[in-house]
Amino acid sequence: MRTTIAGLAVFTLAATVAGHATFQQLWVAGEDQGSTCARLPANNNPVTSVSSSDIRCNVGGTKAAASKCSVPAGSTVTVEMHQQPGDRDCSKEAIGGNHFGPVIVYLSKVGDAASADGSSSWFKIFELGYDAATKTWGNDLLNEGCGKQDIKIPSNIAPGDYLLRAETIALHTASQSNGAQFYMTCYQITVTGGGSANPSGVQFPGAYSSSDPGIKVDIWGNGFQEYKIPGPPVYSG
Numbered sequence: 001m002r003t004t005i006a007g008l009a010v011f012t013l014a015a016t017v018a019g020h021a022t023f024q025q026l027w028v029a030g031e032d033q034g035s036t037c038a039r040l041p042a043n044n045n046p047v048t049s050v051s052s053s054d055i056r057c058n059v060g061g062t063k064a065a066a067s068k069c070s071v072p073a074g075s076t077v078t079v080e081m082h083q084q085p086g087d088r089d090c091s092k093e094a095i096g097g098n099h100f101g102p103v104i105v106y107l108s109k110v111g112d113a114a115s116a117d118g119s120s121s122w123f124k125i126f127e128l129g130y131d132a133a134t135k136t137w138g139n140d141l142l143n144e145g146c147g148k149q150d151i152k153i154p155s156n157i158a159p160g161d162y163l164l165r166a167e168t169i170a171l172h173t174a175s176q177s178n179g180a181q182f183y184m185t186c187y188q189i190t191v192t193g194g195g196s197a198n199p200s201g202v203q204f205p206g207a208y209s210s211s212d213p214g215i216k217v218d219i220w221g222n223g224f225q226e227y228k229i230p231g232p233p234v235y236s237g
């Protein structure tokens with residue numbers, strides 16, 4: 001009996017590593033959708049291989065969410081990250097204090113957001129890297145804002161289903177090979193209105209290389225001044 005309890009305790013600890021985090025909730029035009037359209041990762045551990053299909057929507061990221069969130073083209077959505085599942089307590093950091101890095105968001109047009117596996121092409125709609133003047137990282141702002149980051153959905157993209165992939169990359173150990181930690185969640189959305197734009201994009205895996213200057217980087221060194229966000233440029237539409 002004792003062994004069973006000890007085993008459970010270890011399992012619980014492994015599932016909830018302190019500092020690690022997941023994007024969990026979505027707001028659409030200021031309305032809280034909770035996690036209804038989030039493909040919630042099984043735990044808050046990072047993905048560390050850019051060549052694994054886990055880099056698309058996290059480990060187990062093909063499992064459908066409860067529903068899709070309807071999002072008007074041109075509106076603002078808010079992704080929300082926290083360290084522990086369902087714990088939206090704003091007095092706690094969204095992601096552990098030294099997990100510094102950028103926040104990046106992509107969209108991928110898909111036939112059905114509930115069944116799409118993320119193998120389609122992704123275009124970037126948001127990125128926030130490092131402000132050297134204020135020494136502020138993109139995910140510092142998550143921590144200051146109760147885990148939230150606003151993102152504008154382009155107004156001219158074609159209506160229909162998309163996966164929205166929200167990501168932060170923790171760089172505290174990124175000077176080692178495969179030391180960067182990727183935390184991402186895919187949200188299932190249906191864009192309404194919009195236009196006819198179908199921006200070209202990149203594939204995951206493929207968009208990132210483990211040797212990219214924004215992925216293998218020593219953020220602690222004296223020489224560190226500028227940060228190059230990985231992936232393609234932001235779609236300007």
Ligand SMILES: [Cu+2]
Nearest residue numbers: 019020170181
């Ligand atoms: Cu970590």
